[in-house]
Amino acid sequence: MNLNNILEPLHIKGVTIPNRIVFPAFQTNYATSGGFVTDRLLRMYEKLAQGGSGLIIIGAIAVSDNGSPNTNVLKVTSDKHIEGLEKLFSVIRENGSVPAAQLLHAGRQTVSAMTGHPVVAPSAIPCPVMKEMPLELDDAGIKKIQDDFADGAQRVKKAGAGLIELHGAFGYLIGSFLSPFSNKRTDKYGVDKTLFFTETIGKVRRKIGNLPISCRISADEYVEDGLTLDDTKKLAPRLVEAGADVISVAAGTYASMNHMAPTKEMGEGVHVHLAKAIRDVVDVPVICAGNVRSLQYANKIIREGKTDLAGIARPQLADPFFVRKSLDNQPFAECTSCNTCMYFLRGEPSVSCPQNPEL
Numbered sequence: 001m002n003l004n005n006i007l008e009p010l011h012i013k014g015v016t017i018p019n020r021i022v023f024p025a026f027q028t029n030y031a032t033s034g035g036f037v038t039d040r041l042l043r044m045y046e047k048l049a050q051g052g053s054g055l056i057i058i059g060a061i062a063v064s065d066n067g068s069p070n071t072n073v074l075k076v077t078s079d080k081h082i083e084g085l086e087k088l089f090s091v092i093r094e095n096g097s098v099p100a101a102q103l104l105h106a107g108r109q110t111v112s113a114m115t116g117h118p119v120v121a122p123s124a125i126p127c128p129v130m131k132e133m134p135l136e137l138d139d140a141g142i143k144k145i146q147d148d149f150a151d152g153a154q155r156v157k158k159a160g161a162g163l164i165e166l167h168g169a170f171g172y173l174i175g176s177f178l179s180p181f182s183n184k185r186t187d188k189y190g191v192d193k194t195l196f197f198t199e200t201i202g203k204v205r206r207k208i209g210n211l212p213i214s215c216r217i218s219a220d221e222y223v224e225d226g227l228t229l230d231d232t233k234k235l236a237p238r239l240v241e242a243g244a245d246v247i248s249v250a251a252g253t254y255a256s257m258n259h260m261a262p263t264k265e266m267g268e269g270v271h272v273h274l275a276k277a278i279r280d281v282v283d284v285p286v287i288c289a290g291n292v293r294s295l296q297y298a299n300k301i302i303r304e305g306k307t308d309l310a311g312i313a314r315p316q317l318a319d320p321f322f323v324r325k326s327l328d329n330q331p332f333a334e335c336t337s338c339n340t341c342m343y344f345l346r347g348e349p350s351v352s353c354p355q356n357p358e359l
């Protein structure tokens, strides 16, 4: 089996990613209620790094106290969070992968009973799933959250992140500004729905210097009035102009959750056509995730120029040694896309996987 394409290192702004397989951000709810790193997270990521992915994206990590999507999500809201993140990034680096940090503000996709703060959004329109009426952000509120992203980026850089990803996908705050589904503003942030994101990238860039920035987007939201590929083909180049070094292509929002973690029936590489279309309009590497289920398939989509990096999440959750075992032609515990890991849909406290009792 020829896997040359996935084994080729990728150089981005002085950072060398040793191969093209990514463990994308995966919110497990394993942090403390204060958003600190736990031994459980250290164990999980140590194994994943030993497993052989070139890039491991930690997250999501909330940048604001009103921006956490669940009870036990990592946070980077204070300098106190740096020490634990430093340990987490070190464990990944020591095992040969590049550690990255995904920064998030949940926007309207959370509830005040959990965060202890009012829910905020571009417009006073509730998320159809979370249902709580958000407060419409004013200019001061917008600036505060953009500054939280910049401060969070500076902290994760200090902790040793090799790349920073800004979570603009899935209808969280940045994604909700991008989308006509959730942004009905008539001010400059509504007339130009990409502005919140491009300004945030600029503020982050000023705090982190040359560190690479990835922007994750839902290239199609698959909701009525939501972002379509036509929209995202126009906005992706603007993210690059603003400073993005990588575009990570995903799809869906809470209102189209089957696209966030696609079922098996949706088919292998369900978002590859989106990644290819975005790759055609930007001059930076693209990550594609969503039902990439084998290294052979990952190699094929890279060889065919459809993506530059392949995100493989649930298969590596089922077996953290998925990459290494696949390369060595050894059997591994297979993800069946049963979505037991979607703990929040099942009323469970955190991620589990029937294939991986060690989680």
Ligand SMILES: Cc1cc2nc3c(=O)[nH]c(=O)nc-3n(C[C@H](O)[C@H](O)[C@H](O)COP(=O)(O)O)c2cc1C
Pocket (backbone or CB within 6 Å): 024, 025, 026, 027, 028, 059, 060, 102, 167, 169, 216, 250, 260, 261, 262, 289, 290, 291, 292, 311, 312, 313, 314, 315, 341, 342, 343, 351
């Ligand atoms: C339980 C769970 C948590 C996730 N958390 C995040 C997250 O915090 N940030 C993010 O960008 N994507 C998140 N994702 C999406 C994954 O990164 C990935 O795009 C998705 O699982 C599809 O890839 P796969 O088919 O390889 O699993 C999550 C998915 C699941 C199932």
